[in-house]
Amino acid sequence: MRLRIPPVSIEHSSVINHPQAEVFAWHSRPGAMPRLMPPWQPMTVLAETDSLADGRAVLGLPGGLRWIAQHNPARFEPPRRFADELASNGPMSWPPRAIGWWRHTHEFCYAGPGKTRVRDRVDTLVPAALLRTTFIYRHR
Numbered sequence: 001m002r003l004r005i006p007p008v009s010i011e012h013s014s015v016i017n018h019p020q021a022e023v024f025a026w027h028s029r030p031g032a033m034p035r036l037m038p039p040w041q042p043m044t045v046l047a048e049t050d051s052l053a054d055g056r057a058v059l060g061l062p063g064g065l066r067w068i069a070q071h072n073p074a075r076f077e078p079p080r081r082f083a084d085e086l087a088s089n090g091p092m093s094w095p096p097r098a099i100g101w102w103r104h105t106h107e108f109c110y111a112g113p114g115k116t117r118v119r120d121r122v123d124t125l126v127p128a129a130l131l132r133t134t135f136i137y138r139h140r
Contacts, residue, residue, distance in 0.1 A: 010128040012135035013119040015111045023116040024079035024108050028052050033059075038137040043067060052082040056089075066093040069104070081107045101125055 016023050026032065033045045042062050049055030049069070053076040059067040068087040075083035086102035087093070103123045111117040120135055 008124065008128065010122045010124065010126075010131050010135075011119065012132070012139060013117055014139040016116045016118055017114065018116060019114055020108050020110055020116045021079045023118060027082075027106065028078075033057060036138045038134050041134065049084075052076060052078075056087070057084070058089075068093050072103075075105065079108055081105065 018026075030048060033048050037043065037045060043059045045057070046060045046066070047056070047058040049057040049071055052071055054073040055071050057069040057071075059069070061067055066089065068089045069084040070087035071082060071084045075081060083103060083105040085104075101124055105119075105121045105123075107117075107119040107121070109117045109119070118139065120138065122131060
């Protein structure tokens, strides 16, 4: 019998002093992933997604491994939300079974005149402590 550990939710939010549509658009423009990637993480952006609705982004990891982030069309609601999930694409992609589960939901909501609350939520088996500094960097 295999023990199945349920994923946990890790959340981080902050208020950005720009309107919701503008903040959402910033995330959809080319260069968003490199701008959001902390310099200490051992990954590089190999390919950004063409579409937050249903595209794929590819991150390079040490040893030639790849992290494939597949955007989910069912979770795409501009300018409110988009989400991506860990996917596999051949033997060099980081297999979802090694992580267990990863879904990253990006939410944007009105937080007052000209302000937007940005909320990142990751459902995963990865310990929250490993992701906190990444969220802090991204939101800064």
